[in-house]
Amino acid sequence: MAKSMSLLWGAGSPPCWRVMITLEEKKLQGYKHKLLSFEKGEHKSQDVLEINPRGQLPAFKHGDYTLNESTGACLYLENQFKSQGNKLIPDSPAEQAVMYQRMMEGLTLTDKLNSVIYYEWFVPEDERHDSAVKRNREALAAELKLWEGYLQTVAAGSYLAGAFSLADAIVFPNIAYAFRFGLSVGHYPKLAKYYSLLRNRPSIKATWPPHWLASPQGFDILKDL
Amino acid sequence: MAKSMSLLWGAGSPPCWRVMITLEEKKLQGYKHKLLSFEKGEHKSQDVLEINPRGQLPAFKHGDYTLNESTGACLYLENQFKSQGNKLIPDSPAEQAVMYQRMMEGLTLTDKLNSVIYYEWFVPEDERHDSAVKRNREALAAELKLWEGYLQTVAAGSYLAGAFSLADAIVFPNIAYAFRFGLSVGHYPKLAKYYSLLRNRPSIKATWPPHWLASPQGFDILKDL
Numbered sequence: 001m002a003k004s005m006s007l008l009w010g011a012g013s014p015p016c017w018r019v020m021i022t023l024e025e026k027k028l029q030g031y032k033h034k035l036l037s038f039e040k041g042e043h044k045s046q047d048v049l050e051i052n053p054r055g056q057l058p059a060f061k062h063g064d065y066t067l068n069e070s071t072g073a074c075l076y077l078e079n080q081f082k083s084q085g086n087k088l089i090p091d092s093p094a095e096q097a098v099m100y101q102r103m104m105e106g107l108t109l110t111d112k113l114n115s116v117i118y119y120e121w122f123v124p125e126d127e128r129h130d131s132a133v134k135r136n137r138e139a140l141a142a143e144l145k146l147w148e149g150y151l152q153t154v155a156a157g158s159y160l161a162g163a164f165s166l167a168d169a170i171v172f173p174n175i176a177y178a179f180r181f182g183l184s185v186g187h188y189p190k191l192a193k194y195y196s197l198l199r200n201r202p203s204i205k206a207t208w209p210p211h212w213l214a215s216p217q218g219f220d221i222l223k224d225l
Numbered sequence: 226m227a228k229s230m231s232l233l234w235g236a237g238s239p240p241c242w243r244v245m246i247t248l249e250e251k252k253l254q255g256y257k258h259k260l261l262s263f264e265k266g267e268h269k270s271q272d273v274l275e276i277n278p279r280g281q282l283p284a285f286k287h288g289d290y291t292l293n294e295s296t297g298a299c300l301y302l303e304n305q306f307k308s309q310g311n312k313l314i315p316d317s318p319a320e321q322a323v324m325y326q327r328m329m330e331g332l333t334l335t336d337k338l339n340s341v342i343y344y345e346w347f348v349p350e351d352e353r354h355d356s357a358v359k360r361n362r363e364a365l366a367a368e369l370k371l372w373e374g375y376l377q378t379v380a381a382g383s384y385l386a387g388a389f390s391l392a393d394a395i396v397f398p399n400i401a402y403a404f405r406f407g408l409s410v411g412h413y414p415k416l417a418k419y420y421s422l423l424r425n426r427p428s429i430k431a432t433w434p435p436h437w438l439a440s441p442q443g444f445d446i447l448k449d450l
Contacts, residue, residue, distance in 0.1 A: 053371055054333070065322035069329030075300075076325045080318055093305055097290035100301045104294030107332070108279070129352045146278055 005031035008048055008059040010038050012180070012209040014110055014173035015070035016058045021169045022074040024203035027085035035210070071103065074166050088166045099161035102150070106171040109147065112140045113174055117181050117221060141225045144178065144188060147171075151190035164201070172198050180212060182220035230256035233273055233284040235263050237405070237434040239335055239398035240295035241283045246394045247299040249428035252310035260435070296328065299391050313391045324386035327375070331396040334372065337365045338399055342406050342446060366450045369403065369413060372396075376415035389426070397423050405437060407445035 005028065009016035023031060036042035036057060044055040051059035052068040060067050062080075067073035078088045090096050115136040120128070154160065160167040175195050179185075185192040198204055212218075230253065234241035248256060261267035261282060269280040276284035277293040285292050287305075292298035303313045315321050340361040345353070379385065385392040400420050404410075410417040423429055437443075 062318075062322065065319060067322055067326050069326055072325035072329035076322055079314075079321060089304075093287075094290060096304060097287065097292055097301055100297035101292050101294055104297035124356065127352075127354045127357055131349065132352055 002028040002031040004063045006061050007031055007033040008036055008051065008057060009033060010036055010043060010057040011211050012177070013038070013057055014177055015056075017173035017176075017207060017209070018070045018170050019058050019060055019073045019077075020207040021172070021203045022077050022088065022166070024206050025086045025088060025164070025169065026077050026081045028077065028081065071107065071170060074169055078166060086164065088164070088169065090162050090165055092162070095162040095165075099165045099167045102160045102167040103165075103170050106167065106174060109143055109171065109174045112136070112143045113177060113181075116140045117177075137225065140222075144183070144191065144225065147175075148188050148190050151194055159198075164198075168198065169203075172204065178222060180218040182218060182223035183225060184223055187225065227253040227256040229288045231286050232256055232258040233261055233276065233282060234258060235261055235268060235282040236436050237402070238263070238282055239402055240281075242398040242401075242432060242434070243295045243395050244283050244285055244298045244302075245432040246397070246428045247302050247313065247391070249431050250311045250313060250389070250394065251302050251306045253302065253306065296332065296395060299394055303391060311389065313389070313394065315387050315390055317387070320387040320390075324390045324392045327385045327392040328390075328395050331392065331399060334368055334396065334399045337361070337368045338402060338406075341365045342402075362450065365447075369408070369416065369450065372400075373413050373415045376419055384423075389423075393423065394428075397429065403447060405443040407443060407448035408450060409448055412450065 002023070005023070007016070007019065007023075009020065023029070036045070036048070038057075042048070043057050048057065048059050049055055051061060051066055054068070056068065058068060058070060058073070060073050062076075065076075067076050074088075090099055114122070116133075119133060119136065123132075150160065159165065160171060172195075175191055176199065179192070179195055183191070199208075227248070230248070232241070232244065232248075234245065248254070261270070261273070263282075267273070268282050273282065273284050274280055276286060276291055279293075281293065283293060283295060283298070285298050287301075290301075292301050299313075315324055339347070341358075344358060344361065348357075375385065384390065385396060397420075400416055401424065404417070404420055408416070424433075
């Protein structure tokens with residue numbers, strides 16, 4: 001099955017990583033894939049634009065079907081391969097409700113992280129304002145505190161919605177990203193514990209961003225948050 | 226079942242409208258609901274914050290379960306009430322792939338509409354730039370052209386992914402919103418046809434924003450797009 005799948009991806013990109021974790025969890029190894037460079041602008045190349053007209057990664061295909069929206073791809077893979085690998089959508093209504101809620105909230109977390117980490121990438125020089133930087137940082141801190149709170153209420157050493165689920169596949173890359181960019185373990189102890197719990201999960205280890213392995217030292221842009 | 230559901234909503238808000246369409250499609254009428262005013266800041270009221278800590282609408286509950294993310298709520302409702310009302314996730318892999326892809330792309334369309342229509346709401350006065358307004362409008366036009374293209378390839382008078390699905394429940398409110406704010410029927414004929422097809426669907430008529438009925442005249446901010 002996985003032989004008919006192909007993925008164009010960028011290293012460290014949470015949307016790409018979500019799809020790769022889900023493919024591992026569903027035992028869909030062996031798909032074709034190609035690592036592209038955001039720095040070189042390869043996400044705007046013709047190869048990508050033919051699959052993903054917004055010029056974004058991932059650009060994912062299963063046979064003739066295109067699924068570039070990471071959350072859409074994860075939902076599709078779980079629904080098409082329900083009985084293969086790990087089950088990623090819980091049956092109980094209570095856990096299912098939390099799962100869908102956290103999964104979609106994960107996209108807000110991505111946006112708020114990007115608005116701080118990539119401010120200078122997204123905003124042209126003469127449109128930048130210290131007041132916007134400050135507001136974005138405050139919004140990100142408030143967002144991260146929400147997640148810290150969510151993890152207070154789950155059982156010790158647990159996942160976001162019972163067993164490991166699509167919510168974790170979608171949210172974890174954001175959390176790893178936050179720590180890579182300097183988030184303080186002392187300020188966010190529950191997030192740090194969640195990060196420690198999941199980072200050694202086989203699906204996550206197998207898909208760890210290669211350039212993070214090559215240079216384990218991250219950045220400190222979030223350290224005072 | 227619907228008696229155990231409650232919705233705090235704002236009129237015309239695409240995220241609220243999505244959930245209301247889905248509730249209608251699943252024959253979940255009779256839920257408790259309360260219309261709040263964004264203008265009066267009621268989305269930041271304590272009633273909302275207790276359910277939705279980001280102070281956003283919708284704030285939706287099914288019994289003890291909270292689903293504030295509109296797409297999450299729609300997915301949950303379809304999965305919990307699969308055999309009730311209309312089936313909103315197609316079975317065929319081809320249609321399912323398109324459905325998940327379009328459903329999630331719908332959130333990008335929302336963001337791009339908001340960045341134009343609510344620019345002055347979101348951006349403090351001394352951080353506004355004509356160059357940003359121009360870029361946001363160009364990005365929205367490119368986005369709308371993508372959707373115009375998607376509708377070229379579906380059968381005449383058709384929905385986004387075969388029969389009416391969650392993709393339509395999630396995307397339609399954005400399209401209605403665009404025409405409410407002046408989008409040109411001449412510039413986007415396929416979107417206009419899609420809008421005409423869906424606006425009389427019972428689930429959509431039943432949930433049409435009340436203040437749009439009261440004052441059918443819209444705005445013209447998007448007319449030159």
